[in-house]
Amino acid sequence: MNINxxxxxxxxxxxxxxxxxxxxxxxxxxxxxxxxEGIFAxxxxxxxxxxxxxxxxxxxxxxxxxxxxxxxxxxxxxIWKMNPITKKLTPQENKVFxxxxxxxxAMDKFRxxxxxxxxxxxxxxxxxxxxxxxxxxxxKVFAELCGNHHVVCEEIVNHQDxxxxxxxxxxxxxxxxxxxxxxxxxxxxxxFHRHLSVLELKTSFGKPMRKRKDGSRSFxxxxxxxxxxxxxxxxxxxxxxxxxxxxxxxxxxxxxGSAIFHKGNCADLEPENLKNYYEQLIRIAIRRERLLKxxxxxxxxxxxxxEIFRDVSPEFEHPFYWRIGNHYLNxxxxxxxxx
Numbered sequence: 001m002n003i004n005x006x007x008x009x010x011x012x013x014x015x016x017x018x019x020x021x022x023x024x025x026x027x028x029x030x031x032x033x034x035x036x037e038g039i040f041a042x043x044x045x046x047x048x049x050x051x052x053x054x055x056x057x058x059x060x061x062x063x064x065x066x067x068x069x070x071x072x073x074x075x076x077x078x079i080w081k082m083n084p085i086t087k088k089l090t091p092q093e094n095k096v097f098x099x100x101x102x103x104x105x106a107m108d109k110f111r112x113x114x115x116x117x118x119x120x121x122x123x124x125x126x127x128x129x130x131x132x133x134x135x136x137x138x139x140k141v142f143a144e145l146c147g148n149h150h151v152v153c154e155e156i157v158n159h160q161d162x163x164x165x166x167x168x169x170x171x172x173x174x175x176x177x178x179x180x181x182x183x184x185x186x187x188x189x190x191x192f193h194r195h196l197s198v199l200e201l202k203t204s205f206g207k208p209m210r211k212r213k214d215g216s217r218s219f220x221x222x223x224x225x226x227x228x229x230x231x232x233x234x235x236x237x238x239x240x241x242x243x244x245x246x247x248x249x250x251x252x253x254x255x256x257g258s259a260i261f262h263k264g265n266c267a268d269l270e271p272e273n274l275k276n277y278y279e280q281l282i283r284i285a286i287r288r289e290r291l292l293k294x295x296x297x298x299x300x301x302x303x304x305x306x307e308i309f310r311d312v313s314p315e316f317e318h319p320f321y322w323r324i325g326n327h328y329l330n331x332x333x334x335x336x337x338x339x
Contacts, residue, residue, distance in 0.1 A: 020166060020292055022301050023308075026046065027158075027169040030169030030235040032314045033284045037291065038314040045305055056325035062113040063131050064203040067253060068173060070106035071201070072153040073097045075146045080154040089156055089171075093120035103135055120287070123208060126219050130205055133255035134268045138201075141251060141258045143175075149196060150177040159242035162320040164285050165285065172239050176201040195245035200236045202229070216264050222254035228261050231267050232278075246273060310339050 113123035176197040206219035298304040
């Protein structure tokens, strides 16, 4: 029997790359991949970058940023920031501040946050005292972890997995390098050899309790986790895969103390298990690209977007992802109402 066997072609070479850019999408992120599909679609297909910048914030998020800022000011030799001329994120040398200077600078920035409602105002007022306490606990942890290493904050990660059309982009909280391995002619990222460690920072703050009869309100104490959060493990798994550091750690901070998870005390952070969490992200990204590509044949971009919205659930009952402000929430409800 004479069978003509045609060699199988590489499907990625045969298939034209999808034009996701007309949806306003040119990359994944470990954060956006954790959004349910309907919430992702509204945030990244219905809304623009300018819209997302106008979403309501919250005091918890602003407080967490303040803690990260203070630790960066205190320990980082380099912080990735927006270059005002090129409008691109670039590594910039950081003047290392004292503890007091770092707290003062971070709190000055935190005080500029504008609460979005009365409850958020109460949280903000409470966190004015809780944030410095949390920062102080962070100083104790990072003084030991950073040592004499070269510390970089907000390092850009642009990772291409061969199974995806789009890259996954992120920014590490803290990257540690050995000062001995820096090239003599440079002192910024890109000159570094292998990462010694990647540190992912998470903060928690007190939750508001019911108001007392006199109108005052107390706050519960933030609790440290006994095990890492799965979403946080996926994020760290992404950084660990992209950079292949010698070590990776998850650090949780509250005003009461800290918890540090690493491969020595938590099986989830062993390299093979972090790889498994990375694979979870990849499976989500593959499904999302299939969703985005499903209606690529529709030439009218607005009609293409509507078909995507019809295929996903908005999940308005989600406990926090829709806290983006009534203006945008009402837009979302109107969108799905009219499909």
